[in-house]
Amino acid sequence: MLTPALGCRARIQKTGKVLGEFCRCYKEQFGVALFNSVRYEIEGTGGPQAQLLHRKVPLEDHVIYSGNIFQYIEENKKWRNRFCMVPHNYGLVLYENKLAYERQLPPRVLINSAGYKILTSVEQYLELVNNSLPGVTPKSGHSSILKCPTDFPLILWHPYARHYYFCVMTGKEQEKWRAVFQDCVRHCNNGISEDSKVEAPAFTDAIRMYRQSKEQYGTWDMLCGNETQVLSNLVMEELLPELRSTIAPRLKGKAPERQRTWIQVSDAVYRMVYELAKEQYDAAVARCEQERPQLESTIRTDMDQIITSKEHLASKIRAFVLPKAEVCVRNHVQPYISSILEALMTPTSQGFAEVREVFFKEVTDMNMNVVNEGGLEKLVEYMEKLSHLAFHPVKMQSCYEKMDQLKLEGLQQRFDVSSTSVFKQRAQIHMRQQMDDAVHTFETLLHQELGKLQGKDDLCKSIQRILERVLKKFDYDSSTVRKKFFREALLQITIPFLLRKLAPTCKGELAKFQELIFEDFASFILVENTYEEVVLQSVMKDIMQAVKEAAVQRKHNLYRDSMVMHNSDPNLHLLGEGLPIDWSEEYSGQPEAEPAAERRRRAKQVVSVIQDDEGALPYGAEALLQPGSPDIPPLSSPGQRSLRARGQPPAEELHMGLPVPRAGPPASPWVSASPRQLSQTKGGYTMK
Structure with a gap:
């Protein structure tokens, strides 16, 4: 070895x-x-005021998903049934079984899935493995590196780190777990906090x-x-x-x-x-x-002196670079901007339209069910589910899938875009954030309204009225977010292309500009950064104009930059500064002085965003398919002795700094990250 x-x-x-x-x-x-940062703090006025409220702690005391899945253990080459939990930081945590989780034993595996790809066939996996080690390919008919006992594998592949192998029994399960795993990858990839x-x-x-x-x-x-x-x-x-x-x-x-x-x-x-x-x-x-x-x-x-010095440097570099850059933009970039923008706009706008549709449908269904089934008690039950809609991997999947249509075709080779995954994931993160903002605004307004209601009819009318109000705000914010995403994506595609094109004639001459920087300011002004800003300016006008024309056409439901939202709620953001709404606690009807034993019992439960009744197979905290279940025959040796009796081995993987979770909802967040600016994620360019 x-x-x-x-x-x-x-x-x-x-x-x-x-x-x-x-x-x-x-x-x-x-x-x-x-x-x-300091300059923006002093001078910055910020962008357009968002109409929707933003939730500060969206998933506190919840997990995204929990259930049983079969994992291939490389050490003994056997498949084992594992209890998998996805906490609010999207780390994949695998326990020996649910009992081990409840007894607060260490997990067997803890995975930070950043950089991984989710594969749903052994053939896909073998192709990547064969490419990673050229010249070493099993002959036809010989055993391969992995054999899956079912037709529904889920493989986590990484170009450098170890691989993880899972499988389930049905195609429906595979799709559900794939959506969960993809959500984990998407979130963990977005790991640098804004x-x-x-x-x-x-x-x-x-x-x-x-x-x-x-x-x-x-x-x-x-x-x-x-x-x-x-x-x-x-x-x-x-x-x-x-x-x-x-x-x-x-x-x-x-x-x-x-x-x-x-x-x-x-x-x-x-x-x-x-x-x-x-x-x-x-x-x-x-x-x-x-x-x-x-x-x-x-x-x-x-x-003031630093700004003056930087402007002087920029003017000199501009005089040298801008004529060359403008020719390059005119000949090699400008003719393709509209094509790139159209390729980005179609799937992105369809994705945001799907977010709107899913939100509308969920609220409308809730309204109908509340009227038919009961009053406040049913409302609380449905609002508990609705409040985490944005973090429901399966329900959000139809929105995310729209971005899979993104293809730059020949543009990808022309501008050296290695893949479109950067833009897909960024748009999907925006979709999730817009959905959560819409839900949070809806529940905040509804919570404010509840004290004034007289009966079911009033409740139904209020829900409908608030829904329409929130949808208007969503349309406005969605337009703002998408236009910003389009501008930054266009810059991210075109600026590296321009820098490469200009490098042979410009980059070698940049050293002579260093003498223009005062030594006291050399820590804050860099020739290379100033040069990039000049190149950015050379193409910015064309990009802004292209996005503006797209908004005027209204082809993708974009508002014009000059449009101001009427009937805005200046006091709504003050309302959003209050304490988070806990529907089950506030409207449960239970006495405030809950016994300590009951609190401990509830703390051990997995409060899952995905509920048991949402699929054919029970996946929630209380009903899990065990290896001996008649629905799933055991894939490994039968019989599992008590973990406490035989001792719990240490975790196989404490991957990339993720801490070991305790049983029940984590008391404090792990390495969690909210969506951030594209420029801070992928080394792009921000316009302030």
């Missing part, structure tokens, strides 16, 4: 070199990001600058996860070809065994790189934070 120790010293040296170069870039970008106004843009800009220094422009699929994961992916991208050429010739055994060994080696190296990346990145951040007070003091004291 080969181990990652083979050539370990060379791997460490290569990792250290990449991380060292990145940390240098990060320090440079930190000063620029700090200056931009709350960080300095560190996040400094990090993504440093990643972009580092890759551009290696002649790598365009989008990057592995810019996903938290900062350490992204850095690990950056190192592995350079390390893997060298590792493959060293390791592959020394692999022994049949093709499946060599493939399995290669995956294990790659995963072990990835873990080593992760630890080194975390250590060096944390140290770089600490150094920058130590210098931050002094830097910020200088910025606030000399803001």
Whole structure:
């Protein structure tokens, strides 16, 4: 058996070199990001006022999903029934069984799914595995690396880290779990918090600058996860070809065994790189934070002089670069902007229209059921479900699927867009946020209205009136969000293309502009960043005009920029600052002084967003299919002794810093991230 120790010293040296170069870039970008943040704080007026309310803690004390699924255990080559729970931070947590979860035993597996792909066939998986290790392919008729006992596998594949194998019994189950897994990947990919106004843009800009220094422009699929994961992916991208050429010739055994060994080696190296990346990145951040007070003091004291100095530099670079950039835009970008925009607009607008339709249908159905089945008690039951509609992977799937239609065709090759997944996932995150904003606004308005109602008829009319009110706000906010997404996506596609085109004639001449920067301001003004801003300005007018024309045509229900929302609610946002609404607690009719034993009992329950009665198979907290169930024959050795009697082994995987959850709803959030600006996620460009 080969181990990652083979050539370990060379791997460490290569990792250290990449991380060292990145940390240098990060320090440079930190000063620029700090200056931009302080300047925006002083000068910024913000964008349009959102009409919908934004929920601060959308999933507190809830889990997304829970149920049983079969997992392939590589150590003993057997399939085992596992209890899987997806908490509010979207980490996949697998326990030996539900009893182990209730007894607060450690989980067997904890997965941060950032960077993974969800595959639903063994053939898809084998194709990726064969491509990852060229020249090592099992002969026809020979055993492959994986055999699935059912026709419904679910495989989590990663280009560097270990793979995870699951299966279920029916196609309906497979679709449900696939939606859940995809939601986990989508959320974990979005792992850099937008709350960080300095560190996040400094990090993504440093990643972009580092890759551009290696002649790598365009989008990057592995810019996903938290900062350490992204850095690990950056190192592995350079390390893997060298590792493959060293390791592959020394692999022994049949093709499946060599493939399995290669995956294990790659995963072990990835873990080593992760630890080194975390250590060096944390140290770089600490150094920058130590210098931050002094830097910020200088910025606030000399803001006007810094701005004047930067404008002087920009004017000189503009005079040199802009004529070349404008020719490039006119010949190579402008003719394609409308085509790119149309390709983006159609699936995105269809997705947001589906969000509106799903929200409308859920509220309308609730209204009908409340009238037919009872009053306030039924309303509370339905509102508990509705309040987490945006985080229901299955109900939101029809919205997300609209983005699967996104295809840039020949444009993708022309502008070196490695794949459209960056834009798909970003739009899907916007959809989820808009749905939650709509739901939160609806429940806030309804909660305010309940005290004034006299009977069922009043309740029905109020729900309908509030629904119409919220839909108007949704249409306005949806238009604003989509236009911003289109502008940033167009910039993300065209700016790297322009930078590559201009590099041969412009990049080598940039060094001469360095002397225009005062030494005292060198931490806040970089020639490379100013050059990019000039290139951005060269194409911005065309992009703004294209989006404006699209809005005027109303083809995709976009409002014109000049349109102002009438009948706006200036006091609604004050209403949204109150405490979160707990429908079950407030309207349950139970006495406030609940016995401690009852509170402990309820705390152990899995409060799942997806309810038991929503599928043919019971997936909730109380009804789980066990290995001995007549509905699912056991796929592994029958009989499971008490975990406490035989002892619980340590978790197989504590992946990428996710902490081990306790039984019941987590008391505090894990590594959770709300949707953030595209420019802070994928190294794009923000317009302020």
